[in-house]
Amino acid sequence: MNERKNKPLQAHFYIVAGLLWLKLLLLRGLFFDRIAWQWIAADLAPVLLVMGVLALITPGRMKKAVFWSLNIILSLLFFAASVYFNHFGSVPTYLALYELNQVFQVKESVESTIELVDYLFFADLAAVMLYSLFRRWKHGSVRHFSSQPSRSARRVYLVVLLVAIIGGGSLSVYSIDSARGITNELVQAESAGFLNYEVVAALKAQEDNGLIGTGDINETIAKIAALEATYPYRDSAGGLPVYFGSQSGKNVIIIQMEAFQNFPLHQSLDGQELTPVLNSLADEGFYFPRVYQQIGPGNTSDAEFMSNTSIYPIGTLAMSTGFGDRELPSLPRLLRDQGYEAYTFHVNKVGFWNRNELYPALGFNGYYDKGYFNNDHFNAFGASDEQLYATAVDKLAALQKKGTPFYAQLVTASSHHPFQIPDSFKKITVPDNLQGTMLGDYLTAINYTDYAIGTLVERLKQQGLWDNTVLVMYGDHFGLQPKDVPAEQVEEALGTPYDERVSRFNIPLIMHVPGMTQGSVVERTGGQLDILPTVANLLGVSLKDEGFTAFGHDLLNINRNVIGMRYYLPSGSFFNDEVMFVPGKGFADGQAVSLDTLQPVTDISKYQGDYDYILKLMGLSDEYVKLLPQR
Structure with missing residues (x-):
């Protein structure tokens, strides 16, 4: 068996995690016109957490497909978030997905806000696709070999997964908790990172009790x-307001x-x-x-x-x-x-x-x-x-x-x-x-x-x-x-x-x-x-x-x-x-x-x-x- 073709699936974990982190850094730069290095770990943390969990729960033969599917899904999300920001000037939350059906009504307007840099979120996917087509053209159908990494490589990989889940989870929790006290949503998003910011938005929505309030509306009015x-909105003078009823019945x-x-x-x-x-x-x-x-x-x-x-x-x-x-x-x-x-x-x-x-x-x-x-x-x-x-x-x-x-x-x-x-x-x-x-x-x-x-x-x-x-x-x-x-x-x-x-x-x-x-x-x-x-x-x-x-x-x-x-x-x-x-x-x-x-x-x-x-x-x-x- 050709050992050079016998790459362990663990490599896809490292590659996809690295690519997603780079895309989050790109998104950070597009949102805030800078990359504040003290907060970049907040972008990596949820990536490691999600990738680590998927690596543990996904059967071996499906890992590659799951990792790259996640890459595709998040790339689409990052692209949409960047276009949204171009159009509205605000970092979107998951609640903006409620309004996706409006996009086709203003297709002309949305298309005009897409910038060339937004397509960078798909650059790796395009490169992988072209590489696969080239190999297929040059060598015919590509054979798939089972992955048999060494025992030491598997141990290292297991340690990486534990660090990813525990470390990524802990840092995400810290970033989310630190950002929740910030009033400014843009500062929240910058400090927490885009993915953690979505969690911050979800927690806030939960605190707001959704769209149905509880209590007595008369007490709120009071x-x-x-x-x-x-x-002190009003003048101290009494009597009828100026111009009151001047256009009555019009x-x-x-x-x-x-x-x-x-x-x-x-x-x-x-x-x-x-x-x-x-x-x-x-x-x-x-x-x-x-x-x-x-x-x-x-x-x-x-x-x-x-x-x-x-x-x-x-x-x-x-x-x-x-x-x-x-x-x-x-x-x-x-x-x-x-x-x-x-x-x-x-x-x-x-x-x-x-x-x-x-x-x-x-x-x-x-x-x-x-x-x-x-x-x-x-x-x-x-x-x-x-x-x-x-x-x-x-x-x-x-x-x-x-x-x-x-x-x-x-x-x-x-x-x-x-x-x-x-x-x-x-x-x-x-x-x-x-x-x-x-x-x-x-x-x-x-x-x-x-x-x-x-x-x-x-x-x-x-x-x-x-x-x-x-x-x-x-x-x-x-x-x-x-x-x-x-x-x-x-x-x-x-x-x-x-x-x-x-x-x-x-x-x-x-x-x-x-x-x-x-x-x-x-x-x-x-x-x-x-x-x-x-x-x-x-x-x-x-x-x-x-x-x-x-x-x-x-x-x-x-x-x-x-x-x-x-x-x-x-x-x-x-x-x-x-x-x-x-x-x-x-x-x-x-x-x-x-x-x-x-x-x-x-x-x-x-x-x-x-x-x-x-x-x-x-x-x-x-x-x-x-x-x-x-x-």
């Missing part, structure tokens, strides 16, 4: 009220603008005004330039959830997936009690992001999805924003004729990533230095989104709806990723300051109300949670009298505000009227950036109270939403 009473249209950041407003590109329609509406109504996204993993659907409920997303799962079976306190329900009918319009299929469950949970009377719109093949979703608005106005005009006030939510898709629109729809010409760049494509798509809103305004006027409708417009989330569009490119193109986190998460909020000709710029910091309370105030709906628990606030009637954010920033991150704060392992090693200057703030001591408050408030929001009744 705790929320007591906590909010400690924060129709309401809320436009959720896809991937729309605030920085293009009131800006021009080569003398071409980027958002002339929104600029005009802002100049005539309430414009809130300091509003920030607060979405979780549900992205666009989370924005819909928040603007309609004023409840924080839980940060681990899309709210439409986790809470589509609930009866959610919401703006549609508040207005239906006032005699309104509420409908929502979106050109995609309603099953995307589980909206077929979310919309009934929110209390909409009905929805209009893909089949209701003329498909002009604008992008992967089908119909353009113009077709969205054409259908919506036709349906709303019919309600107007019946004398029924309405609330309509219009969710746009024309400015969806990767921001490539047909030439026939383009309204501006980007300069040569931006041709073919993501920034150039983004500004072109944003400009079209603005143009389409202009067609909505004209249709509302033609149908006699304009003078009786409150029009609210806001962005659902960021569009530009720092790795694709550096701040310097934005600043050079538009001549405006841009910060890769503050400006990225800054979204527009505009409320145009009938009879208001002189606009008002409201500098108060706010978030998507604040939309419902502000709209309710304009319509004369008292949340207090309705017994409605909102985690946002009326931006027209507070003199100070703080909003929390997680998922796209670590838990404990917040925006107040002065800074954006992002924790490190905790508050003391956190960082703050001035919202005015976009420069770092060195003295963060005075923001400790906001940090503690936001963590408690978001925890109570999680507790509250889990206690809401199921439908």
